[in-house]
Amino acid sequence: MVDRQARERVRGQERAAEQLLEQGEYAPLELLIRLGRLGYADYEAWRRGDGEPLASRLRGNPERIAALLEGAAAYCRARCLEYVADTWTAWGAPDQRLQLAHDPQWQERLAGRYRVPATRTQLDLFEDAGATVLERDAAAALSREAPDAAEQAVAALAERCPDHPRLGAYQRLATGLHRPACIDDLPAYLDAVLEELEPAATEVLGAGARDFLTPHWRALTDALAAQPFDSGWPQLHASYTAARAADWEAVHAAVLAEPGWGRHPVLIERLLEAARHRGDRDGALAAAARLCWDHPEDAERVLPGDERLGPAWQAFSDSDPVLATADFPAWCLLFRGWRLPAIEAETVTHAEALDTARAADAVVAARQDASADEGAARRRLQARRPELLEQYLALRAVPRR
Known part of the structure; x- marks a missing residue:
């Protein structure tokens, strides 16, 4: 058990480094969702104020999860990163505080984020204070999907700081809150999410980008339900968009619904990832077997990092x-x-x-x-x-x- 906990601490350090590189911050809940220790549906239920503290919804051995989070936090502290204490409130009910855990130690493991300290290259502290408040308002409105509030905050930010380096990203995201009722051009919509919304959300929302982007991924998954797999454009398939939404049951179903899915190693890889997140060892071994037997070069690439x-x-x-x-x-x-x-x-x-x-x-x-x-x-x-x-x-x- 000691060896396993030590491995989990190292794993936490590695994952924190990845998250910092991608998003500029380390957030424990994002780490747990990525590793399948927290289902996104369980996270959503908690954010809606449904029931028990978040810690009770975690999947897996508590001691190993604790070691994972402690390793990630130690990595951040060793690099003197800035700690930000988050206050979690229910979506649609900002006055309803949410509980992370009954246990104070788990509360501490889950409560805050670490981020690279901001540098000020254009505005001094006093001139920047108003823009910081407006940025915070805009980010909060975007995260809770409040289009009117987001547009007002972004407009105020544009008026106060028209040269703000992140203004364009906020404007793209405010526009992106208005999702079409029907997607007429699937490739164009997918491109817009990948090329415009995802980079902007990562830039200004950090780990909160997942909450903003998930409704787009779900809309695409629904629209792609009847779309056959095209190896020339592997992202244009419901298994890809469902994976981006962390809906692993939908990934599993989308792959198996594809005729001849075993001919496509990328679909087998998605099936393998879905099995891991679903805690399905038999499914993972079956997917790995198909890679080893029918696509050995892909197996040799994928399995060492699984x-x-x-x-x-x-x-x-x-x-x-x-x-x-x-x-x-x-x-x-x-x-x-x-x-x-x-x-x-x-x-x-x-x-x-x-x-x-x-x-x-x-x-x-x-x-x-x-x-x-x-x-x-x-x-x-x-x-x-x-x-x-x-x-x-x-x-x-x-x-x-």
Whole structure:
């Protein structure tokens, strides 16, 4: 457990660095949403004032989540970043304060943000104070989707500081609050979100950009429901926009609804990511298996960085003798004790790899069932991949301490 917590602290440091690079600030709730420790739907329910404190909605081992957040905060403090204490209120009810946690330690872990200290290159402190207030008003109105208030605040900012460096971003976002009832030109709308709204939201809202952009991603997901996948434009698909909205059930459904989805490695990658966020180990292994069997180069690119399967991939890569990428699913069964999820043979291009995985699964099943004939299962694996059986038997022969 200690080793796992230490790994989570390192992971928190790495993720805080990524978030600072992308958004100019580290926000713990954004980190938890990104890693699937906080479902966006659960976050939305909390922001609407629905029920329990946020900490009770987190997914996963509390000690490991605590280590993750503590590592991220320590990274920020070591770099003397500016701490900003947030006050959370319900959407549509600014007087309703929201509770992050009952426990004071969890309250501290979740409460604030760290950001790179602002530099003043154009305005002195007193001249800038009014603009700062107007910026804060504009950002708050944008985050709670209040078009009239946002337009008023942005207009006031333009009048007071027409040369403000972020004025253009605020103006684009104020316009972006008016979403069309019907999207006539899907590619143009997607381009506008990617090229105009997302950069502007990241620039002025930081981690709050997610709340502003999610309604756009959802509108696109609905509009793309019947759009077939185009490998020339992989973002123009409901699985992509649903992922940007952190709606992992919708990602899963959109990929599986696509005829011949197994031919497209990018769709399998999205299925793998969705499985990780859904806490579906079987789904993750099934998606990884398809990558390994039908798209090995993509598997070798994706799996080392996968948070669930990455450690297993590293151990697999260090095996002696070196095994083929297609052997990774069977290796996971033998050396991690996992079981093979249901995979239809007709959906797999390389049936022999599936046969090997099934043979490995039979060995694991026999090992767990004292009445089964493990010898027969081993002979079946020997006939398919003797290298795998050799490594398995070598490991079993090592005495346990």
